[in-house]
Amino acid sequence: MNSNCPLCTTDGGELLWKNEEMRVILADEPEFPGFCRIVWNEHVAEMSDLSIDQRARLHHILILVEKVVLEVMQPDKINLAALGNLVPHLHWHLIPRYQADVCFPASVWSEKQRASDHTHLEIQRAKVPSLKKKIQEVLGVL
Ligand SMILES: [Zn+2]
Secondary structure, three states: OOOOOHHHHOOOOEEEEEOOOEEEEEOOOOOOOOOEEEEEOOOOOOHHHOOHHHHHHHHHHHHHHHHHHHHHHOOOEEEEEOOOOOOOOOEEEEEEEOOOOOOOOOOOOOOOOOOOOHHHHHHHHOOHHHHHHHHHHHHHOO
């Protein structure tokens, strides 16, 4: 626990599921509907700080969520990233990407390539309630 760390002091977004080791949140990223994060609960910085079993369980959850995001959000591509340069508390970004999104094909942290496509965003935002429900259904049985 690090009292200066936003992922120790808050969930980091809308909490969708949690167990004793990790949690899945929906990020508040208006340009990227369905942007999820898998956050390790304990304040560790690197994947190599986890035991082999812990890494395997984190990877398992990451892939389960990826499959739900693929099914519900129907993206052109999934981006997975573990950066943590600003918040060095282990978390994976799981981002559904579309050719119409503001940064495609660059990373979501890159310079915008185009203006927001409001029709695209409305269509994708409308899928988010189903995404939340499905993630909770799939992980709820674990
Ligand atoms: Zn932390």
